[in-house]
Amino acid sequence: MKREIIDGGEELDVAAPxxxxxxxxxxxxxxxxxxxxxxxHVCPNSSGRRKKGCGFVVWVDVEFPPREKALVSWLLRRLKELEKDVGRRQSRERNCHKMWALQWRN
Ligand SMILES: [Zn+2]
Structure with a gap:
């Protein structure tokens, strides 16, 4: 899933410790x-779960209240499902075009 909207925008305005x-x-x-x-904010020497760097982690945003957290999680899951569905349909469409092109050749 792409995250350009959040990764490229407002995050630059936050002063980093x-x-x-x-x-x-x-x-x-x-x-x-x-x-x-x-x-x-996290140590720049960390990457994923394996490499922790110095272990520095500080939250910037406050935690969502439970109801909002559940809603955002649901929306993200739904977005992922829809992205998968679009991918499947695009792949099916490409295959249909290939079949169609082959039929016209014969
Ligand atoms: Zn560090």
Whole structure:
């Protein structure tokens, strides 16, 4: 799923703290269901779950109230489903075009 809207926009306006390594912390957005769309600063030496860097993590946004969190999570799940569906339909359409082109050749 693409995240340009949030990754490219308002996040640049937030002043970044320094992590325990002394580097400027990287601003990221959480996409997990427990904290959907919640921004946080993290050590730039970290990447994913395997590499933790110095362990520096600070939330930027307050946590959504439970009802809003559930709603945002549901919307994200629904978006993912719809993106998959569009992908499947595009693939089916391409196959139909190929079949159609083959029939015209024979
Ligand atoms: Zn660090």
């Amino acid at each position: 320094h992590c325990f390594c002394g580097k400027i912390a990287r601003l990221q957005t959480s996409w997990i269901e427990a904290n959907p769309l919640r921004r946080f």
